[in-house]
Amino acid sequence: MAPPSSSSSAALPIPASKLDPSSFANQDEIKTTHFHLEWDVDFATQIITGSVAHTLVALAERVERVIFDTSGLTVRSVHVDGVAAAFQHDPSAHHPVLGAPLIITLPTPAARGATVVATIAYATTPACTGAQWLAAAQTQGKTHPFLYTQCQAIHARALLPCMDTPAVRATYSATVTAPDPLLVLMSAQRGATRPADVAGRTVYAFEQPVPIASYLIAACVGNIAVRQVGPRFTIAAEPELIDAAAWEFAETEATIDAFEAIAGPNPFGNVLYILLPRSYLFGGMENPGLVVLNPSLIAGDRSNVNVQIHELAHHHAGNSAGTNTWQDFYLNEGWCVYLERAIIGELEGEKARHFHAIMGQRALRESIAHYRETNEMQFTRLIVDLSGAVDPDAAFSSVPYERGFALLMHLESLVGLAKFRQFTRAYFEHFKFKALDTVMFRAFLKDYFASDADATRALGQVDWDAWLHGEGDVPVEVPYDDSLARECHELADAYLSAAKRLAEDGAAATDVDAAPWQHFSTLQKMAFMDRLLDATDVTFPAPLLREMEATLSLxxxxxxxxxxxxxxxxxxxxxxxxxxxxxxxxxxxxxxxxxxxxxxxxxxxxxxxxxxxxxxxxxxxxxxxxxxxxxxxxxxxxxxx
Ligand SMILES: [Zn+2]
Missing domain, CATH: 1.25.40.320 (Peptidase M1, leukotriene A4 hydrolase/aminopeptidase C-terminal domain)
Incomplete structure (x- = not known):
């Protein structure tokens, strides 16, 4: 979900984790099981000041230190079990991708299974890459500032010292103090509120009882209205947008039904979407309890629901059963797109599922073409190599989404739809609230079908090496039903031919039969325009553009x-x-x-x-x-x- 940025050849202050090249945390020796945040949000300085108390359990015999990830944080003090502890934190040794490690020496080494609490007092800096502070002018209401956070992939370390790896899952609690009349929401259940000791400020309490990865920590602070739309579904937005948002997403309960029918009950129980101000740069982010969505999804006709189905699907794919490093990111996104399209198939039919898959193939081709141009074909692999402090954001593209989806569709086509759907449910049950990698995924697939000779034989055809480590196009294309794609492509091709003819003879009218346009879905209209845009060698004479605008209501x-x-x-x-x-x-x-x-x-x-x-x-x-x-x-x- 984060923007691409480059990797860096700068030296690392200490070696990265043996288990995750994107983290310094010594998760093989000791790991966080719960943390408590105390935050004070100050819009004037754009700084969050406070503390985090990590409850950690030792996994090795004699653990002498704890290593957390940080990025751009000021660390003020460290206490272990209430006693001041020695620590090393050198912000000048900050690595441009991985940040700086915070190394805490435990006053007495921890024995295997022992629990310690490490409390760190710290503050963020205005350069924090995990938080976005909006001025009032950047909001819909134009009267109050707004703060939102975005931690994926490795920006949680810019909000709090933590084991910033998706392998470490922890429950959390928080109290956040913010100025009135603003409201605070987090990726957690809301608790009681009380006035702060300082006049004009309120303290909000939160509890996330499900262990989640650090990249799913999230907070929003602003003039926010909250509305319960259905028994399991709540929407939040600035008051100026809340009515439109509630209307646009009124059918979400039915989508949740389809989601749970396919993948099993939502592991997080309820769903909350927040529509951010219009300057938000991404489509959405799946934080459980605080799914962030771009307000451009409010089309006024419920036609832009795809992104929300995707974020809903993440409640199983990623948020619950998710990758343990960013190298196997496809385990989050490939599975999520598979679920998203399964839900679409359930709601709109199999043809629609295949149409979305065809749109996905186009996105994948675009990403591959881009990486071919930039000479970074290694990022077209399903499993990427992030060792050497390669920024996970640099590997962000359609590849984990669409190559991952294509692999799952290949598996589905080999064992059959019904059996693969049963497997899907079993997979999400087996890995519920767990982090996994490709080895674990493949082992479970093999075990699951072990007693099914036909399926096992069919799966024997999978060229895993080509799928996981090959570059460029996918090894096997599943044949999709292209009936919905074909009619919009045919109409686009007719206009493209007309454009070429008109460019030659200068006539102002065409004989294109635009009748099919009237029954096109929004997605088909998008595919029609994508087809026009793909024809980079064709330009449309102005009279034809005006004619199309009149005929096609554009x-x-x-x-x-x-x-x-x-x-x-x-x-x-x-x-x-x-x-x-x-x-x-x-x-x-x-x-x-x-x-x-x-x-x-x-x-x-x-x-x-x-x-x-x-x-x-x-x-x-x-x-x-x-x-x-x-x-x-x-x-x-x-x-x-
Ligand atoms: Zn996603």
């Missing part, structure tokens, strides 16, 4: 759905059409989601000399609206740095 006023708006504007800009520069400027300053604004700004700048000038002026004027990661990327895209 005028700016019709484009309430962001997925359609950004694609259509992109088609226009690619054709050097200046007609919609105004609405495009409004669009890219209303939404901060990188998926939309990066391609649009780039296409705007490339559309014409006037486009370049307006794109740059618009960005410079609205720079503060964007998340810092997004702003940095746009600066580069527009060649302003």
């Amino acid at each position: 005028r700016p006023a019709d484009l309430g759905n962001c997925e359609l708006a950004f694609r259509w504007y992109w088609v226009c800009l690619r054709s050097h059409d200046e007609t919609h520069f105004g609405p495009i400027g409004t669009f890219v300053t209303t939404w901060g989601r990188m998926k939309y604004v990066r391609p649009l700004y780039r296409a705007w700048a490339a559309a014409s000399p006037r486009g370049l000038e307006e794109a740059r002026q618009t960005f410079v004027k609205h720079r503060d609206f964007y998340h810092s990661v997004c702003a940095k990327a746009l600066e580069k895209d527009l060649k302003l740095v």
